Amino acid sequence: MKKWVKITLLVVIALVLMAGLFLKIYFNYPLPQYEGELTLTELQEPVEVFFDDYAVPHIFAKNEHDLFFVAGYLVARERLFQMTVTAASTEGRLAELFGESVISSDIYLRTWGIPKAAAALAENMHPESKAISKYFCDGVNTYIANTGSDLPVEFKLLGIKPFQWQPKHITGYARMMAHNLSFSWRTEILLSRLMDGTLSQRKVRDLWPRYPEGQPLIKPPGKLYSLLGETMSDEDHKLRKIIQMDANHLGSNNFVISGSRTATGAPILANDPHLPFSQPPVWYEMHLSGGRFNVSGVTLPGMPVIILGQNEAAAWGFTNLMVDDIDFYKEIISPEDPNLYFYDGEYKPMTVWEETISVKGGEDSVVVFRETVHGPVVSDLHPQLKGSDKVVSMRWVGHDTTSDEMYAAMKLNLMSSWEDFQTAGELYSAPAQNVVYADTSGNIGWRPFGWIPMRAKGDELVPVDGSDPGNDWSGFVPDEEIPVIFNPENGLIITANNKVVDDSYPHYISSFWEDPSRAMRLWEILDVPELITMEYAKDAMVDVTSPFAREVAAYFVSAFSDSPPEDDKNLRKAVELLSGWNGDHSPSSRAATVFNTALIHLFENLFADELNLLGDDAYESWLSFPPLSLRSTRFILKNSQSSVWDDVTTPGKVETMDEILRKSLTEGVRDIEELVGPDPNIWAWSRLHTLTHLHSIGRESSILNWLFGFNVGPFETGGNSTTVNNGEYRLSAPYDHINGPSKRRAVDMNDLNNTQIVLPTGQSGLPKNVHYSDQAELFNAGQYRTTLFDEEEIRKAGFRKLVLIPKD
DSSP, rough: HHHHHHHHHHHHHHHHHHHHHHHHHHHOOOOOOEEEEETTOSSSSSEEEEEEETEEEEEESHHHHHHHHHHHHHHHHHHHHOOOHHHHHHHHHTHHHHHHGHHHHHHHHHHHHHHHHHHHHHHHOOOOHHHHHHHHHHOOOOOOOHHHHOOOOHHHHHHHOOOOOOOOHHHHHHHHHHHHOOOOHHHHHHHHHTTTSOOOOHHHHHSTOOTTTTTTOOOOOOOOOOOHHHHHHHHHHHHHHHOOOOSOOOOOOEEEOOOOSSSSOEEEEEEEEEEEEEOOOSSSEEEEEETTTTEEEEOOOSSSSSSSESSEEEEEEEEEEEOOEEEEEEEOOOSTTTTTEETTTTTEEOEEEEEEHHHHHHHEEEEEEOSSSSSSGGGGGGGTTSSSSEEEEEGGGGGGOOOOOOHHHHHHHHOHHHHHHHHHTOOOOSSOOOEEEEETSSSEEEESOOOOOOESOOOOOOOETTGGGGSSSEOOOOOGGGEEEEOTTTTTEEESSSOOTTTTTSSOOOOOOOOTHHHHHHHHSOOOOSOHHHHHHHHHHHHBOOOOHHHHHHHHHTSSSSOOTTHHHHHHHHHHHHTTTOOBBBBTOOOHHHHHHHHHHHHHHIIIIIGGGGGTTTHHHHSSHHHHHHHHHHHTTOOOHHHHHOTTTSTTTEEEEHHHHHHHHHHHHHHHHHOOOOOOOOGGGGGEEEEOOOOTTTTHHHHHHHHOOOOEEEEEOOOOOOSSSSSSTTSSOOOOEEESSSOOOOOOEEEEGGEEOOSOOOOOTTTTTGGTTTTTTHHTTOOOOEEOOHHHHTTTTTTTTEEEEEOO
16 A cells, blocks of 8 residues: 555544544533532522432422522433423424424414413412522523533534523423313314315214214315314424424323222322323422422423422322313404404404514514404414415413412422312313322322313304304303312222213313223222232233223124135134234234234224315324224224215225224234234234334434434333323324323322332433433333332432532
8 A cells, every 4th residue: 555545544534533532522511410519609508419229309408499499400400401492382482493494383382372371370470489480490590501511412413502491481381281282172173174064964973973963064164174274283293293292192090099998008199191202201200308398209391399299298190181171263354454353243453463583594584473352363374374364263271371380289299188289279270180189198089170161052162153252261160160079989089081070060071082991991900809009009000901902803803703714814813813802912912913903994994085085184183183083983883884884985885894894904914914924923012013212303313313322212012092001103103102101100108108100211311321211121111110208218228419508
């Protein structure tokens, strides 16, 4: 080799090494200090923090200022990028982080009114919760100031800076969760499309089992609801990807067991909220002890207090109430002025204003927003509707700003009795939740937290005439008429997003309940004569047997009873696997693979032909809210004469129920042969059904994921959306596991040092931190870790100790 070639090669190698070293140094960031001493000038007195083996902080402070200041500081150093995206979302400022591609997301958020509500709620906050929020924000911002440019890797990759945390981000986070857990708008728009006259009245009734007899069909003008539904769905999906809330089932399980049913004689409370898997996870665990507070559990990163947890007297847990908290109004617009709308006998001016959206690397965008007496004009989201006479406004519980979710959460943290629990519920508006309660005195209970609209005309499931004040809400269900359970005779309360009350209840709550499968299974497991232990309660939360699958599988088998598949050995094996199957969705289950692939085709063969007549996106919109698909399928299976069994694309032929079932199972088997293989012995459900906890950068760039280790997984998993241990996959893009328990937690009211908990991955949002994913294996194996509560036990547990001291 010539000398100059060698020199050139050595220079290139040296440059590559130097570049690599530079990048390593540039993208490096410090890990949190868990031991020793740390000086924080703003503290009034020393604060002790004990970190357990999974970096859960037990914070012991001598006053509430220091307690919440340190809480903010500690959360920020683990989850700063996650918090920055949250802050930008609550203000509709995502374009400042991600550029012009997300301007429409900021418009969507501002149209929904999230920033406006957040600011008003922060201003109206109770003085006590306002003070705590300020302490917490000061702690966050002190960490930001102290870390300077030595920020986590995401900030350096994107070239952005963190937002200063403010009380409006705390209230905005609560309203963002209300948005994320609200799905009634999807169904209202979809039902309007079903009723546009394209499909017969019988067909609509068969597709939508709750459609009331005799209710007339309407024909909206043009493609108003198709355009609006398409735009809102697209923007909602886009936003959910950014904020990592992209899933279809956002339900949960919780249950509370009276001491009369437990081995210790004290209540057990368990809760596993189902939310989209993300990295880092939704929740951050901590223990706050100081001033009036001694409370532990999980919080949303950026919220000062515990959202789900326990104190010395009581414990609590949430599931989504599934309340119908939104209505749409078709406004009548003046032909003379597009900003005048007809209401209560006269034309009234809309509220109209401009806002400027700043754009990273681009020019500012000025957007006009409009509002009627009902709420924001959401039809302006679609360019073909904006400026036209086709105007739809939206009324949402989240627009009310007289509630105080932060103060309600603070009251839960401090409660000592059932009466305190009830008081907290009265302060809380959205997102509406089923909240279960247990205390050390042996009481158990349940109460919905959230405001339930009162509608003069009952359940307004389609957009209504905005000009008629009779269609307005008359208020919210009074506190004294909210359904409550306290110390039931059977000693057991279970909620799993199933129907809350029977039809004798005088107020409409919802039509959008989840399929009852998870609730049915929990009753099967827990309503037993034996005394229940903590181990048994923990096992209940990881159960993967589906009553829905058990019931539906029998129809597939029955469809082949008169025409067995003699010439198709794999189809014959599929029928055999489903025969007598109990609905078990363990990772090794072959029947689960057969069932879920067949179910996807059953949905397509039942619904796609009709819904495709309404527009290219209508079938996917139907699948995007699985309670519709699942509950309608149950309903249709019980009616072999339903018009939905017929394929409208095959004129001259009327398909039967058994034909569609046989076709669906056959297509499912063909999918398995292609995706897994032709040998039935390897058809384990986990071959198709895996879980990867996706980071927002790791999901978009495999190279950056490889370099920085953003994503966690994949893991083989079980379950589906109808099992207690939720294994949801996207019905329109199966079979990746995308949604499930965002944490599992069980509290033994006999021993508060025996609380069992696990997060999906870990406490930290820093990829090179061992606590980024140190709980993932436990979680996937259905195991838990013990978290201590008693200060004496914590102090002698040998945990890492960090002392934060004020500057002399």
